[in-house]
Amino acid sequence: MSQGDRDLDDDISGVLVEMLLPDGKPLGTSGRIAGLNQSGGRVSLSIQISPDEATAFAPLRDRLEARLRALEGVTSAFVVLTAERAAPPKLVEKTPSKTDPLENVGHVIAVASGKGGVGKSTTTVNLALALVALGLRVGILDADIYGPSLPTLLGLHGKPGMGEGRKLRPMRAYGLQAMSMGLLVEPETAMVWRGPMVMSAITQMMADVEWGALDVLLVDMPPGTGDAQLALAQGTRLAGAVIVSTPQDLSLIDVRRGIAMFRKVDVPILGVIENMAQFICPDCGSSHAIFGEGGAKTEAGRLGVPFLGAVPLTMALRAASDAGQPIVARDPDGPLGQIYKDIAQTMLDGLGAEKPGLSPRMM
Numbered sequence: 581m582s583q584g585d586r587d588l589d590d591d592i593s594g595v596l597v598e599m600l601l602p603d604g605k606p607l608g609t610s611g612r613i614a615g616l617n618q619s620g621g622r623v624s625l626s627i628q629i630s631p632d633e634a635t636a637f638a639p640l641r642d643r644l645e646a647r648l649r650a651l652e653g654v655t656s657a658f659v660v661l662t663a664e665r666a667a668p669p670k671l672v673e674k675t676p677s678k679t680d681p682l683e684n685v686g687h688v689i690a691v692a693s694g695k696g697g698v699g700k701s702t703t704t705v706n707l708a709l710a711l712v713a714l715g716l717r718v719g720i721l722d723a724d725i726y727g728p729s730l731p732t733l734l735g736l737h738g739k740p741g742m743g744e745g746r747k748l749r750p751m752r753a754y755g756l757q758a759m760s761m762g763l764l765v766e767p768e769t770a771m772v773w774r775g776p777m778v779m780s781a782i783t784q785m786m787a788d789v790e791w792g793a794l795d796v797l798l799v800d801m802p803p804g805t806g807d808a809q810l811a812l813a814q815g816t817r818l819a820g821a822v823i824v825s826t827p828q829d830l831s832l833i834d835v836r837r838g839i840a841m842f843r844k845v846d847v848p849i850l851g852v853i854e855n856m857a858q859f860i861c862p863d864c865g866s867s868h869a870i871f872g873e874g875g876a877k878t879e880a881g882r883l884g885v886p887f888l889g890a891v892p893l894t895m896a897l898r899a900a901s902d903a904g905q906p907i908v909a910r911d912p913d914g915p916l917g918q919i920y921k922d923i924a925q926t927m928l929d930g931l932g933a934e935k936p937g938l939s940p941r942m943m
């Protein structure tokens with residue numbers, strides 16, 4: 581850790597001791613700090629409250645954010661009030677290492693959703709395979725700790741091996757490098773983890789994988805906008821975020837929250853992917869726009885984010901996923917493969933990347 585980082589941690593500790601809770605006690609010694617991260621001047625902090633204290637603590641949160649932002653060396657500060665139970669309090673959690681664990685990775689892109697079950701993991705895998713089809717080297721980090729589905733989607737079995745420096749070797753499938761919490765932890769174990777444990781598990785997984793050279797690493801985020809998502813957005817060098825939504829959910833507050841969270845930590849929103857847009861009848865192949873047409877595009881416009889494209893609800897897509905052979909791997913040039921490749925290309929254009937056709941490697 582550099583002297584600058586140490587000084588900044590000391591300054592942050594000083595601010596935490598000065599800030600007083602509504603009951604007059606100093607925040608720094610109150611045991612209310614459930615998580616604190618500082619990395620390269622980006623500070624995120626969560627304060628433990630009970631649900632009925634939210635209004636009383638809101639002014640403190642705003643003051644604290646302003647004080648942290650005013651510190652020399654702080655580029656962004658994000659404070660959240662969380663109603664989850666706290667881990668044993670720490671005043672300042674030091675950044676473990678100064679070396680970038682993702683130094684072999686060109687662009688890290690988060691794939692997020694406001695809520696669970698909208699097809700985020702399915703979209704991540706097929707988008708990743710579309711990027712491979714466009715000629716890029718791609719990895720997926722499945723950080724969806726509560727519902728890791730990457731092993732099923734890619735048909736991965738066994739445990740990842742150890743590389744040099746006791747780092748985990750990513751597994752390989754369909755030309756992708758892949759790592760998932762589901763390969764490391766039993767699902768029942770992760771289900772009972774509280775916010776701070778989720779945060780540290782994800783941060784550790786981020787640092788402990790020996791990625792080979794990658795143009796793009798897609799991070800399948802846990803659904804929602806809580807502490808774990810914030811820690812990831814704040815603590816990772818994200819080039820941008822993609823939001824997956826079903827048409828009926830796009831107008832809901834969850835999607836807005838997701839967009840607001842990334843904006844707050846200065847991560848550009850590369851766009852929204854509408855999943856399960858129309859229903860394709862498996863018998864006759866006819867398309868039914870159950871939730872109407874064009875609504876998602878209009879809604880994305882209202883939210884001020886690009887619209888990357890729409891994926892229909894099809895039996896073939898779900899069956900391929902369940903069989904561990906994603907549809908884009910099965911048929912990259914089929915109609916769904918084409919849809920995902922168009923989405924991938926639009927996303928790359930938004931990233932300011934070179935056209936893969938002109939230059940297959942972005943690094």
Ligand SMILES: Nc1ncnc2c1ncn2[C@@H]1O[C@H](COP(=O)(O)OP(=O)(O)OP(=O)(O)O)[C@@H](O)[C@H]1O
Nearest residue numbers: 696697698699700701702727892893894897898901
């Ligand atoms: N376009 C689609 N057409 C048909 N089925 C789909 C489509 N997208 C997703 N599904 C199916 O919907 C279910 C949920 O998808 P998925 O697991 O990708 O969602 P998720 O948002 O990642 O969920 P979670 O929040 O639980 O991790 C899966 O059975 C998947 O096969």
